[in-house]
């Protein structure tokens with residue numbers, strides 16, 4: 209009875225530790241990525257300098273933020289706008305399974321079908 213611990217306390221602590229870990233991890237790979245790569249958005253080619261560097265973000269190509277190889281092969285520098293777009297594209301793919309769907313359904317009169325395959329083609333090039 210004397211060892212009773214409210215579960216919320218350890219949860220809060222674990223959460224705080226996780227947040228701290230995230231911050232440290234992000235600071236680590238961001239700094240490294242900015243050292244390896246030129247400060248240019250990989251999508252729209254916008255250039256950055258110290259004044260607006262906060263708008264240049266580090267994207268993980270495989271969307272796994274724990275995968276940070278030293279050669280930077282999993283990083284891509286993207287401006288915040290292109291980064292947002294990249295993620296909503298990825299989320300749609302996960303949610304609607306667009307890769308599977310396109311394999312099953314041939315192109316139809318759907319006006320978005322062409323756009324989608326263009327986006328997928330772009331993805332394959334990378």
Ligand SMILES: [Zn+2]
Pocket residue numbers: 249250251252253254286287288289290291
């Ligand atoms: Zn951009």
Ligand SMILES: [Zn+2]
Pocket residue numbers: 266267268291294295
């Ligand atoms: Zn990203």
